[in-house]
Amino acid sequence: MSGFWTLLKRDLLLQVREGGAVGTALGFYLIVVAMMPLGLGPDLNLLSRIAPGVLWIALLLAALLSLPRIFEADDEDGSLEVIATGDLPLELATAAKALAHWISTGIPLALLAPVLGLLLNLELSAYPVLVATMLVGTPAISFLGLVGAALTLRARRGGLLLALLVLPLYIPTLIFGIAAISAATGGPSGFQASFLILGAISLFSLVIGPVAAAAAIRFQTQ
Amino acid sequence: MTQTNTAPQQSLTQKLANPTRFMQLSGTLMPWLAGAAAALILYALYLAFFVAPEDYQQGQTVKIMFIHVPAAWLGMMGYALIAISSFGYLVFRHPLADVSAKAAAPLGAAFTFLALATGSLWGKPMWGTYWVWDARLTSMLILLFLYFGLMALRSAIDDEALAGKLCAVLGLVGVTILPIIKFSVDWWNTLHQPASVIRMDGPTIHPDLLWPLIVSALGFSLLFFALHMKGMRNEILRRRLRALTMAEVDRARGVSAPAAAE
Numbered sequence: 001m002s003g004f005w006t007l008l009k010r011d012l013l014l015q016v017r018e019g020g021a022v023g024t025a026l027g028f029y030l031i032v033v034a035m036m037p038l039g040l041g042p043d044l045n046l047l048s049r050i051a052p053g054v055l056w057i058a059l060l061l062a063a064l065l066s067l068p069r070i071f072e073a074d075d076e077d078g079s080l081e082v083i084a085t086g087d088l089p090l091e092l093a094t095a096a097k098a099l100a101h102w103i104s105t106g107i108p109l110a111l112l113a114p115v116l117g118l119l120l121n122l123e124l125s126a127y128p129v130l131v132a133t134m135l136v137g138t139p140a141i142s143f144l145g146l147v148g149a150a151l152t153l154r155a156r157r158g159g160l161l162l163a164l165l166v167l168p169l170y171i172p173t174l175i176f177g178i179a180a181i182s183a184a185t186g187g188p189s190g191f192q193a194s195f196l197i198l199g200a201i202s203l204f205s206l207v208i209g210p211v212a213a214a215a216a217i218r219f220q221t222q
Numbered sequence: 223m224t225q226t227n228t229a230p231q232q233s234l235t236q237k238l239a240n241p242t243r244f245m246q247l248s249g250t251l252m253p254w255l256a257g258a259a260a261a262l263i264l265y266a267l268y269l270a271f272f273v274a275p276e277d278y279q280q281g282q283t284v285k286i287m288f289i290h291v292p293a294a295w296l297g298m299m300g301y302a303l304i305a306i307s308s309f310g311y312l313v314f315r316h317p318l319a320d321v322s323a324k325a326a327a328p329l330g331a332a333f334t335f336l337a338l339a340t341g342s343l344w345g346k347p348m349w350g351t352y353w354v355w356d357a358r359l360t361s362m363l364i365l366l367f368l369y370f371g372l373m374a375l376r377s378a379i380d381d382e383a384l385a386g387k388l389c390a391v392l393g394l395v396g397v398t399i400l401p402i403i404k405f406s407v408d409w410w411n412t413l414h415q416p417a418s419v420i421r422m423d424g425p426t427i428h429p430d431l432l433w434p435l436i437v438s439a440l441g442f443s444l445l446f447f448a449l450h451m452k453g454m455r456n457e458i459l460r461r462r463l464r465a466l467t468m469a470e471v472d473r474a475r476g477v478s479a480p481a482a483a484e
């Protein structure tokens with residue numbers, strides 16, 4: 001397991017010292033959300049009604065942009081081959097990389113969301129729920145995205161393809177994330193059920209993501 | 223491609239998995255399968271238009287069901303076929319499994335699209351709208367996107383063997399959508415009606431409508447298998463042609479290489 005933590009620490013350090021990567025995702029998130037009132041008109045009632053959906057969709061897009069970076073740099077300098085042939089099982093290695101992506105991108109995006117909620121006139125009672133659903137839902141985004149990043153590593157026009165492959169897999173996360181928020185702010189369905197399913201999706205992707213990504217990496221590095 | 227299997231004992235799947243034997247067998251089977259599919263579909267259409275009664279609420283529009291329901295079933299079955307083939311390719315490394323997965327993707331996408339299109343034509347008179355964001359409709363749409371993703375991934379990677387393996391991984395990851403589609407109408411209370419044919423306590427659909435539906439489903443299934451087999455045959459021939467071309471290129475290069483060295 002020490003290899004797992006070493007790899008996690010290395011990836012996080014790279015994210016911090018490389019600079020820009022996290023900031024770019026946050027900046028993208030900010031600008032997409034800021035475009036919404038410009039496109040839809042500054043009607044505060046409308047904005048507060050669609051705010052959870054806008055925040056979630058923009059978060060998916062921002063996270064999507066950062067996915068190719070998970071394997072790209074390591075593939076370019078050859079360290080991915082070293083990781084693939086090393087002692088650490090590749091499944092654990094890919095899990096460490098996804099975890100690093102979640103810590104460096106998923107958590108900052110989820111924490112930025114309430115600030116952007118101010119721009120969209122989100123109801124105050126929805127703030128804790130918004131952050132809670134995003135913190136529980138974003139691991140699914142990192143771990144399912146991991147599969148897409150691994151599959152499109154050597155593909156032509158990988159970035160576009162990645163979006164096509166990964167966004168359908170994100171739909172359940174999006175649906176239950178929104179359902180949980182709307183339930184907490186007086187919707188018809190129960191909050192707990194949606195929130196628990198959201199957690200189940202994350203746990204499920206925690207299992208399936210590293211295994212599938214490791215298989216894909218193995219085929220491409222051998 | 224042509225493996226010399228001289229081992230005395232082979233299982234049935236091993237025998238069928240030999241591409242040469244598959245080509246022979248499918249060549250003789252093809253006309254029968256296609257003929258049976260055409261006959262059954264014509265009979266189903268006859269039953270649908272002249273025999274099956276009108277629904278007392280839906281009138282003539284109920285007849286859309288005889289296309290819609292088989293198309294939806296086959297759209298899902300196509301993905302199940304891809305998942306099984308993907309498993310076979312990843313675990314047993316058999317090239318024919320990859321051929322099967324590749325041939326099934328456009329077919330499954332076509333049937334899924336057909337189900338969505340006929341469903342929306344049926345939805346207009348019944349629900350008053352072409353499309354609702356209902357759980358069953360949304361999950362079928364995701365299935366269509368998954369098919370698109372599989373085809374796009376395969377076309378984006380130049381190395382065919384690698385493309386096959388990566389598509390197999392994606393095929394297995396995507397298989398989680400199948401139970402979601404199947405149970406979406408039971409888990410969520412939605413506009414789309416719950417299962418009425420395949421259920422534990424027997425079908426709730428009237429026998430006069432059920433019988434043409436079964437004939438139609440059988441006919442369309444045979445059509446699917448005939449098209450799938452044809453697709454597999456085409457793909458095998460395409461790969462052989464490619465192998466021959468590459469061999470020819472290598473031979474030509476071998477001849478001209480000394481000349482170039484001079």
